[in-house]
Amino acid sequence: xxxxxxxxxxxxxxxxxxxxxxxxxxxxxxxxxxxxxxxxxxxxxxxxxxxxxxxxxxxxxxxxxxxxxxxxxxxxxxxxxxxxxxxxxxxxxxxxxxxxxxxxxxxxxxxxxxxxxxxxxxxxxxxxxxxxxxxxxxxxxxxxxxxxxxxxxxxxxxxxxxxxxxxxxxxxxxxxxxxxxxxxxxxxxxxxxxxxxxxxxxxxxxxxxxxxxxxxxxxxxxxxxxxxxxxxxxxxxxxxxxxxxxxxxxxxxxxxxxxxxxx
Amino acid sequence: xxxxxxxxxxxxxxxxxxxxxxxxxxxxxxxxxxxxxxxxxxxxxxxxxxxxxxxxxxxxxxxxxxxxxxxxxxxxxxxxxxxxxxxxxxxxxxxxxxxxxxxxxxxxxxxxxxxxxxxxxxxxxxxxxxxxxxxxxxxxxxxxxxxxxxxxxxxxxxxxxxxxxxxxxxxxxxxxxxxxxxxxxxxxxxxxxxxxxxxxxxxxxxxxxxxxxxxxxxxxxxxxxxxxxxxxxxxxxxxxxxxxxxxxxxxxxxxxxxxxxxx
DNA sequence: CAGGTAGTGCGCGATTCGTGCAATGGTGCG
DNA sequence: CGCACCATTGCACGAATCGCGCACTACCTG
Numbered sequence: 001x002x003x004x005x006x007x008x009x010x011x012x013x014x015x016x017x018x019x020x021x022x023x024x025x026x027x028x029x030x031x032x033x034x035x036x037x038x039x040x041x042x043x044x045x046x047x048x049x050x051x052x053x054x055x056x057x058x059x060x061x062x063x064x065x066x067x068x069x070x071x072x073x074x075x076x077x078x079x080x081x082x083x084x085x086x087x088x089x090x091x092x093x094x095x096x097x098x099x100x101x102x103x104x105x106x107x108x109x110x111x112x113x114x115x116x117x118x119x120x121x122x123x124x125x126x127x128x129x130x131x132x133x134x135x136x137x138x139x140x141x142x143x144x145x146x147x148x149x150x151x152x153x154x155x156x157x158x159x160x161x162x163x164x165x166x167x168x169x170x171x172x173x174x175x176x177x178x179x180x181x182x183x184x185x186x187x188x189x190x191x192x193x194x195x196x197x198x199x200x201x202x203x204x205x206x207x208x209x210x211x212x213x214x215x216x217x218x219x220x221x222x223x224x225x226x227x228x229x230x231x232x233x234x235x236x237x238x239x240x241x242x243x244x245x246x247x248x249x250x251x252x253x254x255x256x257x258x259x260x261x262x263x
Numbered sequence: 264x265x266x267x268x269x270x271x272x273x274x275x276x277x278x279x280x281x282x283x284x285x286x287x288x289x290x291x292x293x294x295x296x297x298x299x300x301x302x303x304x305x306x307x308x309x310x311x312x313x314x315x316x317x318x319x320x321x322x323x324x325x326x327x328x329x330x331x332x333x334x335x336x337x338x339x340x341x342x343x344x345x346x347x348x349x350x351x352x353x354x355x356x357x358x359x360x361x362x363x364x365x366x367x368x369x370x371x372x373x374x375x376x377x378x379x380x381x382x383x384x385x386x387x388x389x390x391x392x393x394x395x396x397x398x399x400x401x402x403x404x405x406x407x408x409x410x411x412x413x414x415x416x417x418x419x420x421x422x423x424x425x426x427x428x429x430x431x432x433x434x435x436x437x438x439x440x441x442x443x444x445x446x447x448x449x450x451x452x453x454x455x456x457x458x459x460x461x462x463x464x465x466x467x468x469x470x471x472x473x474x475x476x477x478x479x480x481x482x483x484x485x486x487x488x489x490x491x492x493x494x495x496x497x498x499x500x501x502x503x504x505x506x507x508x509x510x511x512x513x514x515x516x517x518x519x520x521x522x523x524x525x526x
Numbered sequence: 527c528a529g530g531t532a533g534t535g536c537g538c539g540a541t542t543c544g545t546g547c548a549a550t551g552g553t554g555c556g
Numbered sequence: 557c558g559c560a561c562c563a564t565t566g567c568a569c570g571a572a573t574c575g576c577g578c579a580c581t582a583c584c585t586g
Binding site: 006034035037038041056 | 563564565566567573574
């Protein structure tokens, strides 16, 4: 606390808050030998800088900023994704090995899966950071990460390491995310590297499910496509355009329309 | 909001808080058509259930509970780990490919690395979930995850997938964590599976650094050991017992003692 | 129909928050 | 060396928030 204690004290506050998980104004003012007023001022500054979050009697560490964008995407069409996730989890049976692709819909699936306690001895292979995080430390589920270079945007694993990992695995079911889905072209992504990997994933699965809510059907926002296996199932929700759904069924694709639950 | 809106409303509160990141009491009471009192009561219940965290004027999503234990471990001997991390980062040069083992000390290293802006074109291979999370979305750093089964306790990748991934890589420097270090026996871990993997990591690195603060020196809490390469460097801090340090130097191990910084 | 349970709105005292104001200490310039 | 200047801190006061008790309603149950 020698020369300019202000900056040092703020670092110390951040440290205490992030390590203990919660630091009260009283504790801080006592521990650092300054008035509660000063602590409040510090907390205001640190909150403005985005270094921690303010609570009623003190401060707590901030939720990881990278999760924010994901939460937001998960929030869009939430009920649709929730419905799709519930249907998907309902077809999974104990003892199976399943693949979870990266994406917000598959993350919703992971969250539902975590809370569905009736499944045991499940092995879940995750291709994304967020799905892995959602399932970490879930009893009865072995989580296996694909590995590879971490694609900044989608928090997904890509690259040769991911490809070679897939070559050593196979799955009872693969749940694929998509930027958009087309009846004949299949899964559309922004990145070619991504689509190649998705093809490999699907080729190793006994059955492939593409989870995509209504708004993703029939669009072609990008120009990288993943070739689909001969048989696959599209899981969408009741917001899907019946015409679009019909187009998929005409192409021989099994289509499941998940109902939004009553609650 | 038909029959028993209470439960539904609370789910909705959780949803809004987790998706928007922050929900104020006023917004919630307005959006849900109930008094601020009721919202407060709900927030109290939900906080007690551990479903979200209370802030001054509202609520926010909870920091992931798995991070809590890590934060705590990082908090123990914080200054020591910080000093070690700073020294370690100072030897890294632009363009290198480095390996970061799992563990709290290596996570501290990752955090320092993230804030050290003067390095470019770095490739960091991470063997743990926390180190990966700390480096995600850092400019100038390619993050590569090892992959494999996620060990619940240490949040580390283990198993055949991790081993085969390592076989395809090599590193300029490997920074290894350890439960404890011994001058002749090397790295001690709770798990044999873990030690085998660590040996493989070190065998692929041009140079191996073991980052371990003073308290970890010379102990033998478990009975699984990783055989060390012929040359390796122990990076510890000034809290290390000089006698223990001497033992390492006698065994031909290079020992770096990181000074705790002045601030 | 009586009784119990859960939920809600309202109002009050207690706590906490934010800010203006004066005092202190360190810094730079003439 | 003197002096103006700036940042920081402590203190006090008005404002906002919080927690809780109380009364009322709705619903289920015996």
